[in-house]
Amino acid sequence: MKTNKKILLPALFIAVMLYSCSPKNISTKYYYQNEKVLDSIEETYKEINSSTPFDVGFTSKDFTIVSLGILTDSLKYIYEFKVGDNRLADTLKKFGLPVKPVIELVKQMQSIRCTWISSYDYYTDEKKQELIFMSIKPVALNAPLSYKKYYILTYFQQPQYFDNDGLLLERRKLKRLRKINGEIFKRINDKVCYTVSTTYR
Amino acid sequence: MALTTNIHIARWLQLYKKLLLFAISSLLYYTSVGEYLVAAPVSITVQKSTAKQALDYIDSFDFTGSDKVWPNVKHNLFIKNIQKNILHPINIYPGEGTYFCAYSALSYLLLQEDPLGYAKFISSLYKNGKAIFRDVMYEPSDAIKREAGLLKYKGIMDIQPADQMWFLTLADHFKGYLNIFNRKYDLGDESTFWASVNYAKFNRMGKKLLECKIESKGSDFLRPRIKNLYEYIAEKLKKGKVVLYINNRIVHKKNHVKIKLAVPTHFIVIEKISKVNDVITLVYWDNGGCTLIQLSPAFLKRIVYGITSFVNQQADENK
Numbered sequence A: 001m002k003t004n005k006k007i008l009l010p011a012l013f014i015a016v017m018l019y020s021c022s023p024k025n026i027s028t029k030y031y032y033q034n035e036k037v038l039d040s041i042e043e044t045y046k047e048i049n050s051s052t053p054f055d056v057g058f059t060s061k062d063f064t065i066v067s068l069g070i071l072t073d074s075l076k077y078i079y080e081f082k083v084g085d086n087r088l089a090d091t092l093k094k095f096g097l098p099v100k101p102v103i104e105l106v107k108q109m110q111s112i113r114c115t116w117i118s119s120y121d122y123y124t125d126e127k128k129q130e131l132i133f134m135s136i137k138p139v140a141l142n143a144p145l146s147y148k149k150y151y152i153l154t155y156f157q158q159p160q161y162f163d164n165d166g167l168l169l170e171r172r173k174l175k176r177l178r179k180i181n182g183e184i185f186k187r188i189n190d191k192v193c194y195t196v197s198t199t200y201r
Numbered sequence B: 001m002a003l004t005t006n007i008h009i010a011r012w013l014q015l016y017k018k019l020l021l022f023a024i025s026s027l028l029y030y031t032s033v034g035e036y037l038v039a040a041p042v043s044i045t046v047q048k049s050t051a052k053q054a055l056d057y058i059d060s061f062d063f064t065g066s067d068k069v070w071p072n073v074k075h076n077l078f079i080k081n082i083q084k085n086i087l088h089p090i091n092i093y094p095g096e097g098t099y100f101c102a103y104s105a106l107s108y109l110l111l112q113e114d115p116l117g118y119a120k121f122i123s124s125l126y127k128n129g130k131a132i133f134r135d136v137m138y139e140p141s142d143a144i145k146r147e148a149g150l151l152k153y154k155g156i157m158d159i160q161p162a163d164q165m166w167f168l169t170l171a172d173h174f175k176g177y178l179n180i181f182n183r184k185y186d187l188g189d190e191s192t193f194w195a196s197v198n199y200a201k202f203n204r205m206g207k208k209l210l211e212c213k214i215e216s217k218g219s220d221f222l223r224p225r226i227k228n229l230y231e232y233i234a235e236k237l238k239k240g241k242v243v244l245y246i247n248n249r250i251v252h253k254k255n256h257v258k259i260k261l262a263v264p265t266h267f268i269v270i271e272k273i274s275k276v277n278d279v280i281t282l283v284y285w286d287n288g289g290c291t292l293i294q295l296s297p298a299f300l301k302r303i304v305y306g307i308t309s310f311v312n313q314q315a316d317e318n319k
Helices: A002-021 A028-033 A035-051 A086-094 A099-111 B002-031 B051-060 B075-087 B101-113 B115-128 B142-147 B161-173 B199-209 B229-239 B297-303 B313-318
Strands: A054-058 A065-071 A075-082 A114-124 A127-136 A150-156 A192-197 B036-038 B131-133 B136-138 B213-218 B240-246 B266-276 B279-286 B289-295 B304-311
Touching (some): A028 A035, A028 A192, A035 A054, A035 A114, A035 A127, A054 A099, B051 B075, B101 B279, B229 B266, B229 B304
Antiparallel strands (some): B131 B136, B240 B304
């Protein structure tokens, strides 16, 4: 009985650790639990980005350092600020970005541990399309041995094609899986997909 | 018996140490380029041809039959693409998530130096499936000819088949030690070691593609020993163009891991560098545009693994 206990307890411990580190426990459920705030971040970003292209995220693990990339006609400017730093507002003003909505966006991102938001161009039948790429670092993916740490969401403008397992396809007829940033994405709904990744952008 | 065994072990250990030493020194030899210098008659800032010459050449070129060689390259997109490259070299884009940054950095320099040379080469490659550029024959494999035009979800590169042809051809032609285990193109290899570029390979490509004097310092593993890196780069920039081989993982963080592999991963072309109160402002070209960042001298030293300068020979001689 004693020998059994000696084997059973470490085995149980390892099993619990492995389960807790597995990315399986985070999926579509996370999106639906946080749908309102996630969609609100996406909407705000999309609106501001349409007038002045930019990306924003947190480069520090404790979500205190904001990285801001602003794209102008001639240059892309990359800045880093501490959250609450006045220089952030000054920079936003300088580039014609709406100060209050961007700062609200940053706060919202911080509250839900959203690490990055940006937009990507892609082309369908030679027409330019845009997707919004958002990464989140949920507490559930924070386990010490967990390799994949980021929950990635992609928001498309048009409904996408998926195979029977809900994996994102390049096109309906072409059964090739579509990769974004080297990752395969799964369906949440027709326009929103998710994956779990090692990188946030 | 025990003594003999010990002697054997000691000999083996000595041999093992020698082998290890040999392997390390060989690796350093092949990956570093030290104070490598290649002299050629023309400087990078002396333009060999003009955009107008290049556009006129394309207008008069007979492209008949090219659709058989490159079945997935659409002619109208091809023409639009090379015209754009000639008129706006700054916008040449290596594609989202590919390993084409080194090829694009050299292309950016080439398009400024000799747009006509580029136009002649790309037109001939499109028509014949092979072409000679500065005495080097480029003949991409059939797999590349099939795939060019089909690369998708790489940003604007999706609709720029000439760039797909160009980058795939360069990656297929030039090989370095990083490509040893993946030399043949397979679907998706634009984002694998098949397309990777080590520092020595980059300089070798520079020598073949650009007719200019190249000076380089650095390696794939060790940072160059330069006392004042800012001054060194600024000085080189006065004479011509400068490409830095940097560890981009710490410039553009992609995760929150504190311990990052200290290896260079990216090539950037320096446009401007200035320093005020120990803050360095760097404007560099990569991925189809220029970026401005501010960094400390210590951070600059931490990220730079190689400095290759394409020297303006006239300026050098005048000095």
